Amino acid sequence: MSAKLPSRVTIGTILSVIGALFIGYVGVSYLLAPQSMAPDFGLPTWPHGEGAGFLAVKGVRDVVSGLVIVAVALAGNRRVLGWVMLAIALTPIGDMFIVLFSDGAPATAFGVHGATALAVMVAGGLLLSGSRPQTQIQTQTQTQTQAQPSARLA
Secondary structure, three states: OOOOOOOHHHHHHHHHHHHHHHHHHHHHHHHHOHHHHHHHHOOOOOOOHHHHHHHHHHHHHHHHHHHHHHHHHHHOOHHHHHHHHHHHOHHHHHHHHHHHHOOOOHHHHHHHHHHHHHHHHHHHHHHHHHOOOHHHHHHHHHHHHHHOHHHHHO
């Protein structure tokens, strides 16, 4: 007896939700304890005084990113979730370049932000490769309905 492996869509959805929970946690951490989180971002210096408010901006951005993923996942359209994940991958890619262009730690740029972007893109790719566009589903349903005229009469 063989066990059925989870589909690409299921794996992509699980990765998306885990990612959403993780980035939400990171965002809340930046809001509640920004100075303890800031060194992990990878920049050599951090804003102080009035400029420290930018850490809260990162916190809000991360919380909202997580909420968007959860909202789209709950809506149930996995193809849209795949596109959302690919779009959201631009955030860690941007963070990676910010760290690199600010003389930050390359290990953090690639190891944290680059790896995050890759994971988000993999989730998006799995979702898109395992789901069908809505028009294809509608066409298939119409074709099946037209092929079975007796079923409509019953």
